[in-house]
Amino acid sequence: MKGPIQNRAQRHGLSRREFLWLTSATSAGMLAGCAVNPVTGQRQLMLMSEGQEIEADRQYAPHQFSSDLGVAQDAGLNRYLSDVGEKLTTVSHRTEMPYSFRAVNAVYVNAYAFPGGSIATTRGILLAIENEAELAALLGHEIGHVTARHTAERMSKAMLLNVAVGLGSMLVSQKSETAGLVTAGVGMIGSTLLLAKYSRDDERQADALGMEYMVKAGYTPEGMVGLMNVLRSLSSHSPGAIEMMFASHPMSEERYQTAVNRVNTVYGDNKSLPEGRERYMDHTAGLRRIRTAIEAMQKGQEAMARKKYADAESLFTQALTEAPDDYAGLVMMAHLQIAMDKPKAGEGFAEKARQVYPDEAQAHHIGGIAKLVQKKYAAAFERFDAYERILPGDPNPIFLKGYSQEGMQHRPEAAREYTRYLQNVDQGQQADHARQRLTEWGYIQQETPATTR
Ligand SMILES: [Zn+2]
Incomplete structure (x- = not known):
């Protein structure tokens, strides 16, 4: 029995719906007693050890960086972020973590931290902020999530309550030989859970920690107020671009007011510390030179999300x-x-992207999809194979290699x-497709999930 996907794919090439699930990002996921919180000294529900936090970070952060179109190829900019970040981590509550700071090529507005200290900011947010104190506030806030172990705590609660979708089945189906709870497989949970929404309490605490660190590092606390203002004004005139940021870091009027109050009370004496505007402008000059291009990309991405493809095309053309x-x-x-439905043109842009940044996975990924849609299966396989070599542990290229074969x-x-794919992922359309084929071909007996685990 042939599945509807195969039939349609054979008759018409891939439909848009199939394209969507073939390209759906399966990036980054992770997992994870009580422990003493490094910030508060209070006991905290904690099922993840520090080693597991670092291991989860090491495994999953590269996938998120790639889904944000790779680390920006501006070494000076990344060095600058690292310098500012290091000033903050040395005065933080967890100086021993393997922190790293980088800009990623994505143009939407966002910043995030993985539990081992890998912190990223998008080009979009770097373009929006205007001085080094605001940058310190942004990085300080993210460092606060790491030092207060917010991700690890959330993962621990999810494990305990077994509420997270897929978490229970992941533990059941865990095939990893590591003794800990960190699984070898990626993609079961997705970065959505690892980078899932922080609670309001987490945000409050990260803001307070960010302010503490930035002032100790010698920046004016006004930078936090400035950052909040930037985010507030973006959310009113460009809500689509900032959606992701607010999805993980809920913004509220209260956060802004609290920052204002703290500047005038606790940190009243520190207001005259420098904001470092010129230094910031110097180090982000490369971004500012292409500001209108980045803004066109932001608008194009929003138009694309709304399926206004013609608008998106003219905006991307303008940007390029x-x-x-x-x-x-x-x-x-x-x-x-x-x-x-212009895969040939898509292939051309993917090819150019690959020349510009050969070590980044997404150009290989989208180039492979463009070839797959045109039924150039052997060439598609090559691209997905390169994609897997660059990002080992991402199950998506494994599925796509199977599909090309x-x-x-x-x-x-x-x-x-x-088979390899199903060892990593056991639910979703791709898993269903893989299981269906393996069943038809006699590699597995039945389609019931119990026999495939
Ligand atoms: Zn946050």
Whole structure:
């Protein structure tokens, strides 16, 4: 029995819906007694050890950085972020963590921290803030999530309550040989849980810690108020661009008011500390030079999300006219072309993106999809194979390699990839497809989940 996907794919090529699930980002996921919180000294529900926090970070952060279109290729900018970040971590409650700071190519407004201390800011937010004190507030807030162990605590609660979708089944289906709770498989949970929404209490605490660290590091506390103002004004005139930031870090009037009050009370004597505007402008000059291109990409991405493809296309064209070698612009344009049923054009943009940034996975990914849609299965396989080499542990290329092998009628090879995929992921459309094929081909007995675990 052939599945509807295969039938339709054979007749018409891939439909848009199929394209969507083939390209759906399966990036980054993770897992994770009581422990004493390094910040408060109070006991805290904690099922993750510090070693597990670092291991989860090491495994999953690279996938999130890639889904944000890779670390920005501006070494000076990354060095600058590291310098500012280091000033803050040395005065933090957890100086021993392996912190790192980087800009990622994504243009939407966001910043995030993984539990081991890998912290990223998008180009979008770096373009929005205007001085080093605001940057210190942003990084200080993220460091606060690490020092107060918010992610690890949330994971521990989820494990205890077994409320997180997939978490229970992941523990049941865990095949990892590591003694701990961190699994070898990626993708069961998704970065959505690792980077899931912090509670209001977490946000309050991260704001307070961020302010404490930035002042100790010598920045005016006004930077926190400035940062909150930037976020507030963005959310009123460009809500789409900032959605992700607020999805993980809920913003409220209360957060702003608290920052204002603290500047005038606790930190009243520190207001005259420097804001470092010129230093910030100097180090982000490369971004500012292509400001209008980045803004066009932001608008294009929002238009694409609303399925206004023609608008998105003219905005991306405008962006690429100004910044023809921009990796993010090229990858987004490739996505758009495929969504507009122009896979040949998509392939061209993906190819250019690959030349611009050969070590970044997404150009290989979208290039492979463009080829797959055109039924160039062997060439697609090559791209997905490169994608997997660059980002080992991401199950998505494994599935796509299986799908390409299936397209070439290489049944044993396809079965091997699908089997490998199911060792990492056991639910979702891709898993269903893999299981269905393996069942049809006689590699597994039944479709009931119990026999495949
Ligand atoms: Zn936050």
